[in-house]
Amino acid sequence: MRLIDVVQTSSDVARDRSRTRKTEVLAGLLATATDAELPIVVAWLSGEVPQGRLGVGWRSLSKLTSEPAAEPSLEVAEVDAAFGELASASGPGSTTRRADTLTAVFGAATEPEQKFLIALCTGELRQGALAGVMTDAIATVTGEPLTAVRRAHMLTGSLPETAALARFGAAALAGVGLEVGRAVEPMLATPADTLDAALDLLGPDLVVDYKLDGARIQVHRKGSDISVYTRTLRDVTSNVPDLVEVIAGLPCDSVILDGETLMLGDDGRPRSFQDTMSRFGSGPTAAGEPERLLKPFFFDCLHLDGVDLIDRPLSERLAAIDSIAPQLRIPAVTRPTAEEARDHFDAAMADGHEGVMVKSLDGLYVAGRRGKAWQKVKPTHTFDLVVLGAEWGSGRRTGWLSNLHLGARDPETGELIMVGKTFKGLTDEILRWQTEEFPKHATHEDAHTVYLRPQIVVEIELDGAQRSSRYPGGVALRFARVVRYRPDKTPDQADSIEAIRALLK
Numbered sequence: 458m459r460l461i462d463v464v465q466t467s468s469d470v471a472r473d474r475s476r477t478r479k480t481e482v483l484a485g486l487l488a489t490a491t492d493a494e495l496p497i498v499v500a501w502l503s504g505e506v507p508q509g510r511l512g513v514g515w516r517s518l519s520k521l522t523s524e525p526a527a528e529p530s531l532e533v534a535e536v537d538a539a540f541g542e543l544a545s546a547s548g549p550g551s552t553t554r555r556a557d558t559l560t561a562v563f564g565a566a567t568e569p570e571q572k573f574l575i576a577l578c579t580g581e582l583r584q585g586a587l588a589g590v591m592t593d594a595i596a597t598v599t600g601e602p603l604t605a606v607r608r609a610h611m612l613t614g615s616l617p618e619t620a621a622l623a624r625f626g627a628a629a630l631a632g633v634g635l636e637v638g639r640a641v642e643p644m645l646a647t648p649a650d651t652l653d654a655a656l657d658l659l660g661p662d663l664v665v666d667y668k669l670d671g672a673r674i675q676v677h678r679k680g681s682d683i684s685v686y687t688r689t690l691r692d693v694t695s696n697v698p699d700l701v702e703v704i705a706g707l708p709c710d711s712v713i714l715d716g717e718t719l720m721l722g723d724d725g726r727p728r729s730f731q732d733t734m735s736r737f738g739s740g741p742t743a744a745g746e747p748e749r750l751l752k753p754f755f756f757d758c759l760h761l762d763g764v765d766l767i768d769r770p771l772s773e774r775l776a777a778i779d780s781i782a783p784q785l786r787i788p789a790v791t792r793p794t795a796e797e798a799r800d801h802f803d804a805a806m807a808d809g810h811e812g813v814m815v816k817s818l819d820g821l822y823v824a825g826r827r828g829k830a831w832q833k834v835k836p837t838h839t840f841d842l843v844v845l846g847a848e849w850g851s852g853r854r855t856g857w858l859s860n861l862h863l864g865a866r867d868p869e870t871g872e873l874i875m876v877g878k879t880f881k882g883l884t885d886e887i888l889r890w891q892t893e894e895f896p897k898h899a900t901h902e903d904a905h906t907v908y909l910r911p912q913i914v915v916e917i918e919l920d921g922a923q924r925s926s927r928y929p930g931g932v933a934l935r936f937a938r939v940v941r942y943r944p945d946k947t948p949d950q951a952d953s954i955e956a957i958r959a960l961l962k
């Protein structure tokens with residue numbers, strides 16, 4: 458397969474607004490890929506390279522001065538081999554070797570091919586939004602059922618691997634199991650309007666957990682091998698030795714636990730979400746900073762000592778936690794009366810948490826999709842939206858990037874539709890951060906506004922929505938204010954325009 462065919466498909470998919478058309482276009486290309494090309498092409502079209510990191514940034518790319526080739530000639534396999542060299546080059550002379558490899562590939566690329574390769578190398582092509590369309594396309598082109606393809610994707614966390622398995626057929630897809638050490642897409646919840654509504658929907662065999670205001674963690678342990686992943690499946694093990702130590706002390710041989718982690722202040726109340734997230738980025742706590750220690754709380758167990766539990770009911774999965782770490786269970790009440798559930802909710806709020814999660818004890822662990830078995834109950838409704846741009850402030854905010862342009866996800870196409878603006882809720886610290894961070898994500902700017910690639914998710918509180926002829930989705934936010942940034946979320950996990958439209962009713 459030629460690189461130009463991938464480039465053409467990538468731009469067709471980006472341009473087409475219909476999900477069906479996008480799927481057809483992708484499937485059309487995948488059908489012509491050989492077994493070896495398939496995972497590579499799936500990776501590229503999802504904005505990833507199979508090698509993981511190439512260590513090629515804007516700096517090295519901007520030094521390339523090669524004239525584009527007039528005619529396309531590059532083959533997919535050839536470019537993949539060059540990426541392999543870039544990823545593995547190390548030691549003396551590697552800088553020159555890397556530069557030579559880059560120059561050779563870019564020199565042979567036409568202008569659209571060069572643009573595509575730059576976007577791929579810098580991560581600009583990465584768009585989680587495409588994952589749904591890509592699983593559809595893999596199912597279409599291999600003739601395997603969509604549910605089997607999705608399950609394999611959830612368990613492998615990898616679209617290229619899923620594609621390769623699907624090509625081998627049903628047995629290969631079904632043969633994928635949990636693997637301790639390989640992160641699984643986390644299970645998600647559906648928002649409930651009220652606690653009573655959630656209890657009515659799931660009762661009486663349910664558990665009510667605190668919804669802790671921390672960050673999601675998935676912990677894997679096999680013997681003394683321990684890994685800790687975030688909500689987006691980033692491996693942060695080396696930054697959290699405090700968590701690793703707790704896991705190492707558990708009386709078991711192998712386990713996968715799902716939970717939440719946070720820092721607690723002296724008063725036992727949670728410190729801010731930003732504080733917790735900063736630990737994932739900033740590395741191990743220095744000794745003598747006990748207030749920056751992360752505490753884990755677990756609410757699910759996917760595997761224990763050789764037994765996979767994802768297809769077992771929650772009651773059994775909780776029993777598994779209790780058998781090895783009852784002291785680390787998230788505060789919970791099992792089969793409560795309505796009054797006990799209400800008391801638990803009030804206690805969660807009084808302790809400084811977000812609300813509660815109401816879960817069916819019969820529910821299986823269904824990852825990656827928002828299911829009915831987990832209902833989240835919070836006193837205020839918030840939405841996760843994507844920052845599409847920001848306007849330069851005036852008056853006291855002159856020189857700061859302030860008023861945010863907010864987008865909601867179109868579930869059909871994965872694209873983002875602008876639904877409103879806000880400059881409320883922005884502290885000086887956030888303004889400073891925005892002004893420093895946003896230009897790194899900019900696509901272009903005019904006199905008033907810096908426009909961004911859709912990469913940054915922000916949690917917004919609203920009073921409601923109203924019909925609007927000014928905004929492209931026909932709906933606009935009312936009294937939106939910023940709660941916080943959500944570095945643990947990717948744009949494909951943002952709320953949909955349907956969720957905003959539902960507020961009109």
Ligand SMILES: Nc1ncnc2c1ncn2[C@@H]1O[C@H](COP(=O)(O)OP(=O)(O)OP(=O)(O)O)[C@@H](O)[C@H]1O
Pocket residue numbers: 643644645646647648666667668669670671672673688717756787814833841
């Ligand atoms: N007891 C709990 N059970 C499950 N998830 C919990 C619990 N306590 C806190 N959480 C957090 O809540 C999230 C589940 O809610 P949801 O599926 O709506 O994800 P979310 O969109 O990240 O939610 P939110 O924005 O409300 O944190 C989990 O990802 C986890 O980080």
